[in-house]
Amino acid sequence: MTQASATQPIEAPAGAVLLEVRGLSLDFGSSRGRVRALRDVSVSVPRGRIVGVVGESGCGKSTLAFAIIRLLAENAMITAGEVRLEGRDLLTLTPRQMRDIRGRRVSMIFQDPMTSLNRVLSVGQHMIDIQYRDKISQADKRRRAAEALTRVGIADAESRLRDFPHQFSGGMRQRICIAMALLVEPALLLADEPTTALDATMEVQIVGLLKALQGELGCSILFVSHHLGTVAELCDDVVVMYAGEVVERGSVRDIFKRPGHPYTQALLECDPGRIHEKTRHLPTIPGSLPDLVEVPQGCIFKDRCPHAFERCQRERPPHYPVAEGHTASCHLLDETRGNHS
Amino acid sequence: MSALLDVQSLRVRFRSLGMLRALVTRTPDPFIDAVCDVSFHMRRGETLGLVGESGSGKSTIARTVMGLTPAHAGSVRFAGDELIGLSSRDYKAYRRDMTMMFQDPVGSLSPRLTVRSLITEPLRIHGIKDRNRRAEAKRLLEMVGLGEDFAQRFPHQLSGGQARRVGVARALALGPKVIIADEPTAGLDVSVQGEVLNLLARLQEELGIAMLVITHNLNVVRHITDRMAIMYLGRFVEQGPTEEIFHRPRHPYTEALLSANPQPDPDAQLARIEIKGEVPSLMNRPQGCEFHTRCPYAREHCRQVAPGVSHAGEGHVYTCHYPLNT
Numbered sequence: 001m002t003q004a005s006a007t008q009p010i011e012a013p014a015g016a017v018l019l020e021v022r023g024l025s026l027d028f029g030s031s032r033g034r035v036r037a038l039r040d041v042s043v044s045v046p047r048g049r050i051v052g053v054v055g056e057s058g059c060g061k062s063t064l065a066f067a068i069i070r071l072l073a074e075n076a077m078i079t080a081g082e083v084r085l086e087g088r089d090l091l092t093l094t095p096r097q098m099r100d101i102r103g104r105r106v107s108m109i110f111q112d113p114m115t116s117l118n119r120v121l122s123v124g125q126h127m128i129d130i131q132y133r134d135k136i137s138q139a140d141k142r143r144r145a146a147e148a149l150t151r152v153g154i155a156d157a158e159s160r161l162r163d164f165p166h167q168f169s170g171g172m173r174q175r176i177c178i179a180m181a182l183l184v185e186p187a188l189l190l191a192d193e194p195t196t197a198l199d200a201t202m203e204v205q206i207v208g209l210l211k212a213l214q215g216e217l218g219c220s221i222l223f224v225s226h227h228l229g230t231v232a233e234l235c236d237d238v239v240v241m242y243a244g245e246v247v248e249r250g251s252v253r254d255i256f257k258r259p260g261h262p263y264t265q266a267l268l269e270c271d272p273g274r275i276h277e278k279t280r281h282l283p284t285i286p287g288s289l290p291d292l293v294e295v296p297q298g299c300i301f302k303d304r305c306p307h308a309f310e311r312c313q314r315e316r317p318p319h320y321p322v323a324e325g326h327t328a329s330c331h332l333l334d335e336t337r338g339n340h341s
Numbered sequence: 342m343s344a345l346l347d348v349q350s351l352r353v354r355f356r357s358l359g360m361l362r363a364l365v366t367r368t369p370d371p372f373i374d375a376v377c378d379v380s381f382h383m384r385r386g387e388t389l390g391l392v393g394e395s396g397s398g399k400s401t402i403a404r405t406v407m408g409l410t411p412a413h414a415g416s417v418r419f420a421g422d423e424l425i426g427l428s429s430r431d432y433k434a435y436r437r438d439m440t441m442m443f444q445d446p447v448g449s450l451s452p453r454l455t456v457r458s459l460i461t462e463p464l465r466i467h468g469i470k471d472r473n474r475r476a477e478a479k480r481l482l483e484m485v486g487l488g489e490d491f492a493q494r495f496p497h498q499l500s501g502g503q504a505r506r507v508g509v510a511r512a513l514a515l516g517p518k519v520i521i522a523d524e525p526t527a528g529l530d531v532s533v534q535g536e537v538l539n540l541l542a543r544l545q546e547e548l549g550i551a552m553l554v555i556t557h558n559l560n561v562v563r564h565i566t567d568r569m570a571i572m573y574l575g576r577f578v579e580q581g582p583t584e585e586i587f588h589r590p591r592h593p594y595t596e597a598l599l600s601a602n603p604q605p606d607p608d609a610q611l612a613r614i615e616i617k618g619e620v621p622s623l624m625n626r627p628q629g630c631e632f633h634t635r636c637p638y639a640r641e642h643c644r645q646v647a648p649g650v651s652h653a654g655e656g657h658v659y660t661c662h663y664p665l666n667t
Contacts, residue, residue: 056530057501169619170395199394199557201616204601208615226530229603252607270531271605272560278584279564280542282535288500 018220019045019068019188024081026060026067033293034077037063039244041081043222045188050214050221052235052252054228056267058289059241061224065190068222069106070098085188103130107181108190112197113173117165123149123176124161130180148179152209171202175209182213189214189221195230203227207234228271232256240264243289243300249319250326260320260328262305299331307332343421344382345551346406346439346519351379351415353398353405353575357624373623375401377575379415383519386549390562390583392598393572394620399555400444401575403521406553407441408432419519437467439519440512444527446504450496456482456507457492463514481510485540502533509540513548521553526561538565559602563587568656571595574623574631581657591653591664593636630662638663 026038038060045051053061066072068083070090083090085105090098110116117126127145134141142161149157152175165173174194181189191210195203207230214221225231231238231252238255240248240263248261259265266285268274275282287304290296299305299312311331320333353376363371376398383389391399404410406417408424417424419435427435440463443449450459457478464472478492485506496504505525512520525541526534542565545552554566562569563583570580571594579592590596597616616635621627630648633639640663648660653667 056532171619200559200598200601200603201394204603204613204615207603227603228531228605232605232607232609233603256605256607267531268605270535272531272535272564273602273605275564280539282538282564284535284539285532 016047017044018047018086019043019222020082020084021064021068022082022084024064024067024083025079026063026072027077027079028073029075029077030293035292036295037076037244037292038067039295041241041244041246043239043246043249045220045222046237047187047220048214048218049236050211050223050234052231052238053222053224053241054226054231054238054267055241056226056289058243060244061226061241062192064241065108065192065222065224069102069108069190071108103184103186104133105186106188106190107184107186108192109174109177109181109194111193113170113177114165116177117173119165122162122164123168126176127161127180127183130183144183145179148183149176151182151213152176152179153205154179170198171205174198174202174206178206178209178213182217182219185217186219189219191221191223193225193227194223195225195227203230210234228256228268229273240267244292244295245300245329246319247301247330248322248326248328250322250328254323254326258322258326260322260326260333261301261330262307262332263301264328266304266306299329344418345385345420346553347382347416347418348402348406349380349416349418351402351405351417352377352413353401353410354413374413374626375575375623376405379572379575379577381570381577381580383551383553385518385551386545387568388545388552388554388566390566390569391553391555391572392557392559392562392569394557396620396623397572398575399572400523403441403523403553403555407436407439407521433467437515438517439521440515440517442508442512442520442522442525444523446501446508446528447496447499450504450507452496454495455492456487456494456496456499459496459507460510460514463511467515469515477514481514484513484544485510500533501529502536505529505533505537506540509537509544513544516548517550519551519553521555523555524557525554526556526558534561541565559599571598574621574626576631576660577658578632578661579657579659581653581659582655585654585657589666591651591657591659591666592632592661593638593665594632595659596665597637630660638665 021041021043024038024041027034028037041064053064055061078091124145128141131141145161146157154160154172154175195206198206211234223235235252238252239246242263248264255264259268269283270285272282285304290300298314299317302308302312317329317331319327319329321327322333352374354372355375356371357373358368358371379402393399401410405412412425424435460481461474461478479489482489482491487506526537529537556562566583569583569586570577573594579595586595590599597614600614614637618635621634627634629645630643633643643662648662650658650660652658
C-alpha cells in the first residue's frame with residue numbers, strides 16, 4: 001500500500017527499524033458520523049530504542065498503540081496505511097496470525113494494573129498462563145515466573161506467586177504486569193500510560209525498572225504518556241501528537257530543548273515543572289481541540305496557534321526538517337516561503 | 342490574626358477487621374489509624390497544600406474536617422467553634438462556610454442534573470429561597486468563566502476542564518470562607534490544568550477564601566500554595582512555608598519526594614535520592630521512626646525511638662532525629 005503521504009518517517013539511526021507505522025489513518029464510527037481519530041500517522045521505532053508518544057487526552061496516542069497491536073473497538077476502521085513489524089504488515093494478518101504476534105513479538109502494559117489482572121486468579125496462574133505456547137513442564141513455567149518476578153524487584157517471589165492481585169500494592173501490580181509482558185521476551189513492548197495510576201516515588205521506580213530491563217533485554221519500547229517529565233527521563237526519541245496527527249518528531253533533546261512546532265512549544269511552556277520562578281499565573285493554551293468529525297482544512301493547530309498566518313488556513317503543513325532526524329509540521333519552518341511578518 | 346480553621350491532634354481510625362473476626366482471631370486492636378496526630382491551621386486567604394502518596398490519609402483529613410468521616414480524637418475548630426462531636430444537623434450549618442471540591446470532576450456531578458441544577462443545588466440543600474436560582478446560576482457560571490449556555494448542559498456534555506469549573510462554581514455557591522480541593526487537577530491535561538489553577542488563584546484573591554489543596558503533584562503545590570504539609574502513613578512528617586520546604590527540606594521523605602518529581606528536561610536527571618521499597622501497611626506500622634524502613638539515612642536510633650516534633654524557624658516543623666540542611 002503506497003500512500004501519497006505528506007509526512008516523512010524519520011531516518012532510522014544506526015539500529016535498524018523494528019516497527020514502521022506509515023500513513024496510518026483510523027476512524028471511529030459514531031452517531032454523529034465518522035470521527036477521524038488518526039490521520040496519516042507515521043512513526044518509526046528503531047531496534048533497541050525507547051520512543052515516547054506524547055500529547056494531551058484525545059490526541060490519539062493510545063489509539064495508535066492499540067492499532068499497532070490490533071486491539072481496537074468494533075467501531076474502529078483503519079482506512080489507510082500500514083504497520084510494519086520486522087517487515088511484515090500487521091494490518092494484513094488474519095486474526096489467528098495476529099494472535100501469534102501478540103505476546104510473542106509484541107506485548108503491552110496497560111494503564112491500570114488492577115484491571116489488567118484477573119482478580120480471581122493468582123499471580124502465578126497469570127504468569128504460567130501467559131507461557132501457554134512454550135512446551136515446557138508446569139514446574140519450569142513456575143520457575144520462570146518466579147525468576148521474572150525477582151527480576152522486576154519483587155522479593156520472595158516463589159511464595160508470592162500464590163498471592164492474588166489485591167494482595168499487592170499498585171506499584172507492585174504494575175511490576176507484575178511488566179514481568180508478564182517481558183516473560184515472552186518481545187521485540188516490541190507497548191506501554192500505554194503505565195505510570196499514570198501510580199504515585200511519584202513509584203513512578204520513578206517503574207521508569208527506572210523499564211529502562212534497566214530494556215537495556216538487559218534489548219527490546220524496543222513505545223511509551224505512550226502525557227507526562228512530559230517521565231518522557232524526558234525515559235525516552236530516546238519523542239513523537240508529539242495533536243488531535244490525531246503527528247505534529248513533531250525528533251530526539252528527546254531536540255523536542256525538549258529546541259521544539260519546532262508551536263504546539264510542542266506551548267505544551268512545554270504550560271508544564272508547571274518547567275517554570276522555576278514561583279508564579280500564581282500559569283500559562284495555558286487558549287481555545288479547545290478541533291472537532292474530529294469535520295476536520296478543519298489547513299493546519300490542525302491553526303485556531304490555537306499564536307503564529308498562524310494565511311497559508312495555515314488553507315494548506316495542511318507537511319513535515320519540514322528542523323534538524324537531522326527532527327521534523328515538525330509547521331509552515332513557519334518552510335525555508336522556501338517568503339518573509340512573513 | 343487568629344486562625345480561621347484550626348485542627349489539633351486529629352486522629353481518624355477505621356476498623357480493619359469485622360467484630361466477629363477480631364474476636365475469633367483475638368486481635369486486640371482491630372483498627373488502623375488512617376490519620377494520626379495531625380495539627381495545622383489556616384488563616385483567611387491562605388492556601389495550604391497537603392502532599393503525600395495515595396493512602397497516606399490526605400483525603401481522610403479533608404473528609405473529617407468536613408464532618409463526612411467521624412474523628413476518633415482531636416479537635417477541629419472553625420472560627421473558634423469546635424466541630425468535633427457536633428450532630429450531623431449542626432454540622433450542616435458549617436458546610437456553608439466550608440465547601441469541598443471532590444476528586445473526580447465528572448464523577449462528582451450527578452449525570453441526570455443540568456449544570457444549572459448542579460450549581461444551585463447547594464442553595465436548595467441549605468433552604469436558601471431568597472435568591473433567584475436562574476440569576477444565581479448565571480452569576481456563578483460567569484465567575485468560573487463559563488458562558489450562560491452551559492446552564493442547560495448535562496455533565497456528559499462537558500470536557501474535563503469544564504466539569505472542573507462546574508465543580509468550582511458549586512463550591513462557590515454558598516459563598517464559603519474555606520474551600521477544600523481534593524486533587525483539583527488530577528486527570529486534566531497540562532494546558533487545562535493551568536486554567537483551573539489560575540481560576541482558583543483569581544477567586545481566592547478576589548474573595549479572600551482560604552484553600553486546602555490536596556494533591557500529589559508537587560509542581561502544582563509549588564505554584565499555588567503558601568504553606569505545605571507532607572504526609573506519610575497518616576502523619577505529617579514536615580510542615581512549613583512552601584518555598585522554604587522546596588529549598589531546604591528537613592525530612593528525608595520530603596527530600597526524596599521532591600527529587601522524585603520528574604523534570605521535563607532530558608538533562609536534569611542527576612541528583613535523585615531514590616527511596617527503596619514499598620509503603621508499609623497501616624496495620625503493621627514500623628517501630629521507631631515510621632520512615633526508617635525506606636530512609637536512606639536511617640541509623641540504629643531511628644529503628645528504636647520515634648522522633649518528636651522539632652522546629653526550624655517560622656512555622657516550619659518536622660519529625661526526624663537527623664534532619665537535613667541544618
